[in-house]
Amino acid sequence: MLVIYLNTPRGRQEFKRAGGPVEFGRGPERDGIFRIVIEYDLRVSRNHLRVEEIPGRQVRLENLSERNSIRVGTDRILAPGEKVQVPLPAQVILGETLVELSGDRATVLAPLPPDEDEEPVEKALQTIGPPARGRLGGSAQSLMSLGATPDAETLAQWFETVIAVQRAAAGSPEFYAQAAQALVDLVGLDWGQVLLWRAGEWQVAARAGRGQVGDRPFSQTVLKQVMDQRRTFYQSEVPLSSSHSLLEVEAVVASPIFGAEDRVVGAVYGSRSKSQGGRGPGIGPLEAQVVQLLASAVGVGLARLEQETNAIRVRVQFEQFFSADLARELARNPELLTGREREITVLFLDIRGFSRLSERIGPMQTCNLVAAVMDQLTARVREHEGVLVDYLGDGLWAMWNAPADQPDHAVRACRAALAMQAEMPALSAEWQPITGEPLRVGIGLNSGPALVGNTGSRLQFKYGALGHTVNLASRVEGATKHFGVGVLLTGATKALLPATMVTRRLCKTRVVNVSGAVDLYELGGEAASPEWHACRDAYENALNLYEAGRWGEACRALDPLLGGAKGNYDIPALDLLARAVGCLKSPPHTFDPVVVLGSK
Numbered sequence: 154m155l156v157i158y159l160n161t162p163r164g165r166q167e168f169k170r171a172g173g174p175v176e177f178g179r180g181p182e183r184d185g186i187f188r189i190v191i192e193y194d195l196r197v198s199r200n201h202l203r204v205e206e207i208p209g210r211q212v213r214l215e216n217l218s219e220r221n222s223i224r225v226g227t228d229r230i231l232a233p234g235e236k237v238q239v240p241l242p243a244q245v246i247l248g249e250t251l252v253e254l255s256g257d258r259a260t261v262l263a264p265l266p267p268d269e270d271e272e273p274v275e276k277a278l279q280t281i282g283p284p285a286r287g288r289l290g291g292s293a294q295s296l297m298s299l300g301a302t303p304d305a306e307t308l309a310q311w312f313e314t315v316i317a318v319q320r321a322a323a324g325s326p327e328f329y330a331q332a333a334q335a336l337v338d339l340v341g342l343d344w345g346q347v348l349l350w351r352a353g354e355w356q357v358a359a360r361a362g363r364g365q366v367g368d369r370p371f372s373q374t375v376l377k378q379v380m381d382q383r384r385t386f387y388q389s390e391v392p393l394s395s396s397h398s399l400l401e402v403e404a405v406v407a408s409p410i411f412g413a414e415d416r417v418v419g420a421v422y423g424s425r426s427k428s429q430g431g432r433g434p435g436i437g438p439l440e441a442q443v444v445q446l447l448a449s450a451v452g453v454g455l456a457r458l459e460q461e462t463n464a465i466r467v468r469v470q471f472e473q474f475f476s477a478d479l480a481r482e483l484a485r486n487p488e489l490l491t492g493r494e495r496e497i498t499v500l501f502l503d504i505r506g507f508s509r510l511s512e513r514i515g516p517m518q519t520c521n522l523v524a525a526v527m528d529q530l531t532a533r534v535r536e537h538e539g540v541l542v543d544y545l546g547d548g549l550w551a552m553w554n555a556p557a558d559q560p561d562h563a564v565r566a567c568r569a570a571l572a573m574q575a576e577m578p579a580l581s582a583e584w585q586p587i588t589g590e591p592l593r594v595g596i597g598l599n600s601g602p603a604l605v606g607n608t609g610s611r612l613q614f615k616y617g618a619l620g621h622t623v624n625l626a627s628r629v630e631g632a633t634k635h636f637g638v639g640v641l642l643t644g645a646t647k648a649l650l651p652a653t654m655v656t657r658r659l660c661k662t663r664v665v666n667v668s669g670a671v672d673l674y675e676l677g678g679e680a681a682s683p684e685w686h687a688c689r690d691a692y693e694n695a696l697n698l699y700e701a702g703r704w705g706e707a708c709r710a711l712d713p714l715l716g717g718a719k720g721n722y723d724i725p726a727l728d729l730l731a732r733a734v735g736c737l738k739s740p741p742h743t744f745d746p747v748v749v750l751g752s753k
Contacts, residue, residue: 158255173187186203191250337362346423350420385409408441411452421447499622527544536572550626573594625643659674
């Protein structure tokens, strides 16, 4: 018999299957296979999971989804199409839905094993059904006062109490206190305790009792049985001996609390010491069942706490790289982070003259300067929905179109670069009294295929990209120093831009450690001035003449670009003029217009 518990926003549901496979998904039943429909969870695929019980108290799990994974326990991911055999009991997470699988024997309460002074009473109990929703409170009648099978209204009150414990803030003192108090108010025990197994010993999380509670002892023998056999133990009768009085006699009940990987992480423990006649106090099977139900409620609460804690941890980790909206999406669907090849646009940025600045202003001010600059520039990356991959001392790098699709990724990256440049005048004015010179940055952009995913290690996650596209973007950023411009991009990025994003072709270049020549463009933006357009047209005309070997004409075409305010020369024009003059003075035997940059 396979017992299935489905933990959903609507509560906890129970299913039993005597034989044959069970499928889970948002779609309808198919091929006559019994189906548990999870229509409320949008992260569950139409056909997602098949479970089949096999000999040896195991189940075979098969991921039926074409794109969504399944989490098995806490440390295993079942990829689409993958199968695995696991022992019972087991926990499986589909989307945001927790599925618990167990055999029918796991739900049976066992009697306390005999000691020398005790007489065992072996009474097996039946499986407990799922509780109804409700809130803690009211005047629920205790089990001890009934003496017979309770009516439906009373049962509903008990289950409301249990579900109130489950819905409380797991891990808080009130959460444990509610569970302990329910043992007294609901079950009718004299004392209730919630115990947690920590650092190799039992620690009291909460106590409740009639009158003064104080420190209450608990039986290490009973708790060892709970830990070893992972089952609920109770005493239905406690015989009296001549060695103690009635007040010294206690009947106890203890039920395991299960945590991650189905480990026993604690116990709900109750006791009764009032006399019930000549045989002494006892705890009935129905009472033991409800104690087990309370323990299950505590376990579900702790499982929810662990899931929420992990979700928060993952989200905080994601928000180091991604925007808040994307971080939430990744927390819901981590499969987006799976390593894969994608076309991306990469941006590298570096503070110019940083070594000289840091030597001048000292380490403390250097740290303050970098923090101030990176705060503003990181905000511009996030503003244009880029992924901040890493900080590189006095620089950073970011990318677009991964992990989420961004068809206009090149445009977004260019707009981010322009926004970064726009931040620099204010930052420069703020820091110039300390630095003694203006602050400038160089930005390089490139687009192309790259492998994106975890580029760190199994121990240290870092989402990023690897490949030629990334290497070239880094070299293009370095080329901004040579050409004296703020933002450079490759022809691959230029090809993805609309005509409204104005650029100027500077040259064809070959950068260090990268084979092949690439066209480099200066980024003018979407609001370039008429003067910028005129400069672009004059320069590109001269460049075409130079590349055609008409060096004298190229020099004459550059003449309009050589004027301007003092110290405000067009560096690319000066560089092109120098190359054209060099060819006029010493005509090359074989002319190659490609500019070779020998350093990063």
